[in-house]
Amino acid sequence: xxxxxxxxxxxxxxxxxxxxxxxxxxxxxxxxxxxxxxxxxxxxxxxxxxxxxxxxxxxxxxxxxxxxxxxxxxxxxxxxxxxxxxxxxxxxxxxxxxxxxxxxxxxxxxxxxxxxxxxxxxxxxxxxxxxxxxxxxxxxxxxxxxxxxxxxxxxxxxxxxxxxxxxxxxxxxxxxxxxxxxxxxxxxxxxxxxxxxxxxxxxxxxxxxxxxxxxxxxxxxxxxxxxxxxxxxxxxxxxxxxxxxxxxxxxxxxxxxxxxxxxxxxxxxxxxxxxxxxxxxxxxxxxxxxxxxxxxxxxxxxxxxxxxxxxxxxxxxxxxxxxxxxxxxxxxxxxxxxxxxxxxxxxxxxxxxxxxxxxxxxxxxxxxxxxxxxxxxxxxxxxxxxxxxxxxxxxxxxxxxxxxxxxxxxxxxxxxxxxxxxxxxxxxxxxxxxxxxxxxxxxxxxxxxxxxxxxxxxxxxxxxxxxxxxxxxx
Ligand code: AMP
Numbered sequence: 001x002x003x004x005x006x007x008x009x010x011x012x013x014x015x016x017x018x019x020x021x022x023x024x025x026x027x028x029x030x031x032x033x034x035x036x037x038x039x040x041x042x043x044x045x046x047x048x049x050x051x052x053x054x055x056x057x058x059x060x061x062x063x064x065x066x067x068x069x070x071x072x073x074x075x076x077x078x079x080x081x082x083x084x085x086x087x088x089x090x091x092x093x094x095x096x097x098x099x100x101x102x103x104x105x106x107x108x109x110x111x112x113x114x115x116x117x118x119x120x121x122x123x124x125x126x127x128x129x130x131x132x133x134x135x136x137x138x139x140x141x142x143x144x145x146x147x148x149x150x151x152x153x154x155x156x157x158x159x160x161x162x163x164x165x166x167x168x169x170x171x172x173x174x175x176x177x178x179x180x181x182x183x184x185x186x187x188x189x190x191x192x193x194x195x196x197x198x199x200x201x202x203x204x205x206x207x208x209x210x211x212x213x214x215x216x217x218x219x220x221x222x223x224x225x226x227x228x229x230x231x232x233x234x235x236x237x238x239x240x241x242x243x244x245x246x247x248x249x250x251x252x253x254x255x256x257x258x259x260x261x262x263x264x265x266x267x268x269x270x271x272x273x274x275x276x277x278x279x280x281x282x283x284x285x286x287x288x289x290x291x292x293x294x295x296x297x298x299x300x301x302x303x304x305x306x307x308x309x310x311x312x313x314x315x316x317x318x319x320x321x322x323x324x325x326x327x328x329x330x331x332x333x334x335x336x337x338x339x340x341x342x343x344x345x346x347x348x349x350x351x352x353x354x355x356x357x358x359x360x361x362x363x364x365x366x367x368x369x370x371x372x373x374x375x376x377x378x379x380x381x382x383x384x385x386x387x388x389x390x391x392x393x394x395x396x397x398x399x400x401x402x403x404x405x406x407x408x409x410x411x412x413x414x415x416x417x418x419x420x421x422x423x424x425x426x427x428x429x430x431x432x433x434x435x436x437x438x439x440x441x442x443x444x445x446x447x448x449x450x451x452x453x454x455x456x457x458x459x460x461x462x463x464x465x466x467x468x469x470x471x472x473x474x
Contacts, residue, residue, distance in 0.1 A: 026051030047183035070144035107276035114410030219363030240311035248316035321358030
């Protein structure tokens, strides 16, 4: 088994990996990191859940010189959610080296991001549209950008961003190093790679190893009219810690959400017609475990890394085998196992066969497990119930509430609060809960045991353009 040290990463990065608790490289990391450290261009065929962020992120941080105050690395992402996620990961790896990572994405005040770019920023992680916008406003210069990553390139293609990606690439030095990560390799992405990568090494994690090893996959034939009732039955039998339920369209997503909500379940919906603020709120409450069930469309749930997801339920058959792989990649993350259950109608046998062929797995028929004691899915907490809906038998952690100076009026977003509390403290992002951003203040809860230490380490760090002031709420 290869170790991170054998891959050639610098000591400060190895220490950061110890901080985040990664003990050994995932297959895509073991393969891609040595090539990237040598300065070669890489095409990584891997999806979220494989550890691809560290596969490109660690060599990127390794290359950056913190003493040089220019943007040295750019990571382009298709969605805002992925942008925030990649930023959080890179910040945790970069913290010890003193490398600044700035996130730029749409739907948030551009002035705050311009200020962050002016203040520094060795690595910029951004969505395509916002990066383009900041370039046109001369707030983002890429002339010193030596390392460019295109993350989830196939998603960029699906969302129609390819031309913009090419325009941005054209503004970076031709001597740059480029890494392109994509779960699938449609012809347009191959062409992009041919044009913008120099003699790339291809590293692949086969879809089969992504799914087979860690995700048990089931199929369940059900008539269209019985789907909602069957879903309730399946949730009742499976008792997921957290599940994402995928629907084909926004309308179906909303309908199903309402049906489940009206049955008293603790559920939220996530789809593209919701405002960014509403989407962020849903994401945060799902990520911190307060919401056990999420009904989502494919676009909204793209690239999400939610390591606690125990179940993926395909309420509607995915539109293609690739979409199936993307969806079930939400569960069975590194070191965990998951279950994926796909509902299909009698007429959809061909689509199921295509999925089975693509993933190399035969979907086992789902049957209600006789020995699993039926119990209702956890009911929605009432106003006065405890704030966290933990699975039965798990002791509720003691938490302390913090008040932080700075709010919406200062351009603060929930992700900024999480970053402020984790970046210099070593606190895990997952440990920050119930983030609430008001006009001038923000609140968050963190584990009591770490509260004093976080307070000490985070106070005075940069937040909303000034030193962070925070205190415990008595
Ligand atoms: P990604 O595919 O980059 O979205 O990563 C999926 C998840 O795996 C994230 O929660 C990472 O923090 C985690 N992860 C990545 N690399 C490792 C590793 N070598 N050991 C343990 N966890 C990892």
